[in-house]
Each structure stands twice: as structure tokens, then as C-alpha cells.
Amino acid sequence: MAKRLFVEGIAVVSGVSRNGVMYEAKELQKFAPSLIGKTILKDHSNLTDSAIGKVTHSESIDGGNKVRYKGWLVNDTQDTIEKVKDGRISNVSIGAIAGKLVKEKEHDSYAIARDLTALELSLTPVPGIADATIRPEEDYSEEKLKDIIEQFNASEIQAENKSKESHSRLEAENNTQIKGGKIMESKENKTDIAENKIDES
DSSP, X not given: OOOEEEEEEEEEESEEOTTSEEEOHHHHHHHGGGGTTOEEEETTOOSGGGEEEEXXXXXXXXXXXXXXXXXXXXXXXXXXXXXXXXXXXOBEEEEEEEEEEEOSSTTOSSEEEEEEEEEEXXXXXXXXXXXXBOEEOGGGOHHHHHHHHHHHHHXXXXXXXXXXXXXXXXXXXXXXXXXXXXXXXXXXXXXXHHHHHHHHO
16 A cells, blocks of 8 residues: 555635635635545546545634644655655645636625535645635654654663663662671671770780
């Protein structure tokens, strides 16, 4: 099975995109669930080889003004996972169908997207919405979990070894004290006897 990188970010925010589309909070609230289960692509390319992941969770937050998502990526020939990890790719762009695009005023430079349904989520170096992001979700990364488990096991072994060393040292010190005590008692007794003898003579 290919190694997965678990990711998270913001798919879309309310406001006017660089493409001249107005996203309203009430529409984004309806849109968010439709993103779940959609494919994560490279560059909005509808090719099989461009499919590099899946969206597993999507919800509207901040009063509907943002859509947050979670998902996973698998590596490809372009080292996409490394590009996400090191920040070369840090943005996404939604692919969606709007039931209708509405201009409230004839001379508006934007159209309001209504009844949006998600088609896909794409990685992009130049997003239509600057705040649409992707980043590793480290808490659930398989690689991170493996590292955490290994570190935990190593620390447990280290703690156990320290405990054994400490116990052995304490045992050795106790043995020395007992032996030392006997030696001291013996010396003290001999000294007392010698002193007593001296005194008696």
C-alpha cells in the first residue's frame, strides 16, 4: 500500500475570488458536505494520473465563512507529498458546479455562485482564493505516528534501563553500606579494645 500523507486546510472562504466569483457564507454552508469523498487532483487536470488523494471530511466553520477539510495524499512521480511537506505547494482550489451565477447589478465585476456542488479539490501554486490552503495534518500522519510510537518505545526502554541501573546502584550502595558498617563496627570495636587495653596498662 502506498504511503499516505494526511492533510488539512481551508478549501474556500467567503468573498470574491480572483476569478470574479462571489462566495457567500450561506452558500458555503450548503456546499461543504458535497466536498466529502471527492478526489484531490493536481492542477484541476481531469486525468487518471492526476488523482492523488481524497477528501475525507469537510465542514463549514466561522459562521459559514470558511470550509475546512481533511483528507489524504499518496505520492506520485512528481513528489507531490514532499512539495506539500516543505511548503512548495501550500494552496488548493475547488472545482465545483454552480446551479446559477447571479449578477445583482449589471455592472458588477463579479457573479454570486448559488447552489454549489463540489466536483474535486485541486492543488495549485496560484490559488483563486489566497486563503485556500493545504498542510500536513501531522497528528494523523502515518509517518508521524510511526515516529511517535518509536520514540515512545525508545523512551520506555530508556526509562526501564535507567530504573534497572538505579535499582542496581542502590542495591550496590546498600551492600557497601552494610559491609562498610560491619567493617566500621569491627574497626571501632578493635579501637575500643585497643584503647581499653592501653588504658588498663
